[in-house]
Amino acid sequence: MTELPPPSLRLDFDAEALAANWRTLDRMSGSAAAGAAVKADGYGLGAGRVASVLAGAGARDFYVAHWSEVPAVTAEVASSQVAVLHGPLTDADCAFARASGVRPVLNSLAQVARWQASGGGLCDLMVDTGINRLGVPLSSLGDPSLSGLEIDTLMSHLASADEDSTLNTLQAERFAQVCASLPARRRSLANSAGIGLGASFAFDVTRPGISLYGGVPRAEFAGAIRQVAFPKAAVLQVREVAAGEGVGYNAAFVALRSMRVGVVSLGYADGFLRARGPGNALKYQGEPLVLLGKVSMDMVVIDLSFAPKVGEGDWVDVPFDLPVEAARSGLSQYELLTTLGRRLRSS
Numbered sequence: 001m002t003e004l005p006p007p008s009l010r011l012d013f014d015a016e017a018l019a020a021n022w023r024t025l026d027r028m029s030g031s032a033a034a035g036a037a038v039k040a041d042g043y044g045l046g047a048g049r050v051a052s053v054l055a056g057a058g059a060r061d062f063y064v065a066h067w068s069e070v071p072a073v074t075a076e077v078a079s080s081q082v083a084v085l086h087g088p089l090t091d092a093d094c095a096f097a098r099a100s101g102v103r104p105v106l107n108s109l110a111q112v113a114r115w116q117a118s119g120g121g122l123c124d125l126m127v128d129t130g131i132n133r134l135g136v137p138l139s140s141l142g143d144p145s146l147s148g149l150e151i152d153t154l155m156s157h158l159a160s161a162d163e164d165s166t167l168n169t170l171q172a173e174r175f176a177q178v179c180a181s182l183p184a185r186r187r188s189l190a191n192s193a194g195i196g197l198g199a200s201f202a203f204d205v206t207r208p209g210i211s212l213y214g215g216v217p218r219a220e221f222a223g224a225i226r227q228v229a230f231p232k233a234a235v236l237q238v239r240e241v242a243a244g245e246g247v248g249y250n251a252a253f254v255a256l257r258s259m260r261v262g263v264v265s266l267g268y269a270d271g272f273l274r275a276r277g278p279g280n281a282l283k284y285q286g287e288p289l290v291l292l293g294k295v296s297m298d299m300v301v302i303d304l305s306f307a308p309k310v311g312e313g314d315w316v317d318v319p320f321d322l323p324v325e326a327a328r329s330g331l332s333q334y335e336l337l338t339t340l341g342r343r344l345r346s347s
């Protein structure tokens with residue numbers, strides 16, 4: 001097919017920062033090995049791309065949520081290094097696990113029975129120690145079906161690791177008790193924030209996600225984690241807006257004076273949600289360019305009154321320091337990453 005012309009929106013991806021973040025989290029995991037959560041298309045940055053960089057840095061355990069997310073990851077790493085967190089919901093999931101060689105994470109006695117009925121084999125087991133989301137409840141751990149499992153990684157998930165909550169130590173204590181009663185090759189409790197809680201949370205394998213990609217869920221990570229994703233958008237058009245004229249839908253901004261504005265190729269379809277509009281700014285060579293009016297699907301308008309050097313075709317930076325932008329917008333650092341639109345991902 002004819003080659004596409006250059007895009008007006010792109011995501012600069014710092015592979016070295018991603019690798020450095022993994023090494024930092026691996027070091028902070030102490031004697032445990034850091035794996036990598038690459039679900040939700042690598043937190044919006046491209047599962048194949050991030051898996052390839054993380055494998056190069058030394059990661060050997062990759063976690064996705066859906067079976068549909070497996071092929072992008074196994075294109076880059078061995079299938080024996082991939083686990084599916086949602087587990088087998090159907091016999092077809094079991095068959096796919098067996099054929100592909102990825103491990104299901106069993107989350108209930110029903111999933112245990114389904115996996116065993118399909119032939120069993122190496123699997124992971126999620127135990128619920130207090131999040132009340134997925135996982136076999138503590139009250140079911142005496143079930144005889146569990147003793148027949150061949151468990152690679154016995155895991156649980158922390159509910160409040162990003163806070164100093166008493167639930168953290170309670171979950172770690174409960175998990176240690178589970179580990180004493182259920183044999184497994186390896187044990188795993190901590191997500192990114194859990195790594196920040198210290199050595200007693202690390203066990204054998206940690207499962208960082210958000211901090212690999214630049215997220216700072218706890219103060220322990222400040223200054224240690226680097227920004228990985230840098231969205232940039234081009235100015236499509238520069239125009240003059242007369243005093244008294246409105247800008248964009250519903251004239252949510254009205255010019256008090258005649259002003260020079262720029263229309264930028266970035267909208268909520270790209271993950272730049274309306275919550276990020278008011279009071280926010282894009283940047284050009286570090287200088288803020290204030291957003292005017294509502295964010296549209298494909299466009300935002302910025303004030304260029306004090307930036308005469310910015311013209312049509314110039315690239316402006318979309319601020320994406322995750323803790324800063326989360327505080328500014330009220331969106332979580334996770335939401336900022338995973339809502340990045342397809343037009344950014346493919347760049």
Ligand SMILES: *Cc1c(COP(=O)(O)O)cnc(C)c1O
Pocket residue numbers: 037039085157190191192193207208209210211
């Ligand atoms: C998403 C997820 C992780 C990664 O969590 P972060 O907070 O992004 O580090 C780890 N474990 C499980 C079970 C998950 O669902």
